Amino acid sequence: MTRQPQPLPRVMLEPLVRAALLEDLGRGGDLTTEAVVSAQQATEAFLVARAAGTLAGLDAAALAFQIMDPAVTAEPLKADGEALAPGDSVLRLTGPARAILSAERVALNLVCHLSGIATATAELVAAVRxxxxxxxxxxxxxxxxxxxxxxxxxxxxxxxxxxxxxxxxxxxxxxxxxxxxxxxxxxxxxxxxxxxxxxxxxxxxxxxxxxxxxxxxxxxxxxxxxxxxxxxxxxxxxxxxxxxxxxxxxxxxxxxxxxxxxxxxxxxxxxxxxxxxxxxxxxxxx
CATH class of the missing domain: 3.20.20.70 (Aldolase class I)
Incomplete structure (x- = not known):
């Protein structure tokens, strides 16, 4: 059964996501990506489930990429509350490759952690149905x-x-x-x-x-x-x-x-x- 909670407003999400990005970027930015990836290079990328579970935190993940560079387009392919199977794509990203790689870990930290909570909750809810x-x-x-x-x-x-x-x-x-x-x-x-x-x-x-x-x-x-x-x-x-x-x-x-x-x-x-x-x-x- 799909559970679609009322999304958190951006005014609540943005300070949390910005703080996480700032923590990761530190004082010098993403040294690895800036050294290896051209500033002009664009790419397409997907967030993909590796395990079965329940999705949560997709808006926060998408926002991490867009804060890093507004030129990144983030297209949701699933909704929070939906059940996921291994191999399901949940978010399609297009735009500057540097921004996508630099925001990757923050986005994944958020969506993986929150989806883990949603998955555990869904299991308990099913057990008491x-x-x-x-x-x-x-x-x-x-x-x-x-x-x-x-x-x-x-x-x-x-x-x-x-x-x-x-x-x-x-x-x-x-x-x-x-x-x-x-x-x-x-x-x-x-x-x-x-x-x-x-x-x-x-x-x-x-x-x-x-x-x-x-x-x-x-x-x-x-x-x-x-x-x-x-x-x-x-x-x-x-x-x-x-x-x-x-x-x-x-x-x-x-x-x-x-x-x-x-x-x-x-x-x-x-x-x-x-x-x-x-x-x-x-x-x-x-």
């Missing part, structure tokens, strides 16, 4: 790349948890310890939060869950609970709050977790540890 549950990421993202990585999760058919510290309240174990208890922590949060701000509280024991529910959170994060504990937690909550399972989620365990009846399953490794999808650049002789 019989159940009415949402698969989400967390804030465990690469510094500076959160918008792109969370976009890649959406391209894989997943959903996003809070985007940052400022769009929801998530009370974790350290907050509870410093507040003196879960009820006190939730009470303080409720007093501070605006009417549109959701409050979620993390619990790792069923007795703590009963206590937390008494404070009236919008959601409860059931941390590192076994499937049988999750089923009991869902029974206890009985629809009074959104239930989220987190911790120890793998491709092998997620179906059991989903069968417990939780509303949301979050997995931090989707953004911090998903393996890159192998995509390469094939240049035709200019």
């Amino acid at each position: 019989p159940h009415p549950v949402h698969v989400t990421c967390t804030r465990k993202t690469t510094p500076g790349l959160r918008a792109l990585e969370k976009y890649a999760v959406r391209a894989g058919g997943g959903a996003n948890h809070r985007l940052g510290l400022d769009d929801a309240i998530l009370i974790k174990d350290n907050h509870i310890a410093l507040a003196g208890g879960v009820v006190e922590a939730v009470t303080r949060a409720r007093a501070r939060a605006g009417h549109l701000v959701k409050v979620e509280v993390e619990v790792d024991r069923l007795d703590q869950l009963e206590e937390a529910l008494g404070a009236g959170p919008d959601a409860v994060l059931l941390d590192n609970m076994r499937p049988e504990q999750l089923r009991e937690a869902v029974r206890i909550v009985a629809g009074r709050a959104v239930t989220e399972a987190s911790g120890g989620i793998t491709r092998e365990t997620i179906a059991q977790v989903a069968a417990s009846g939780v509303d949301v399953i979050s997995a931090g490794w989707l953004t911090h540890s998903a393996p890159s999808l192998d995509i390469g650049l094939d240049v035709l002789t200019g």
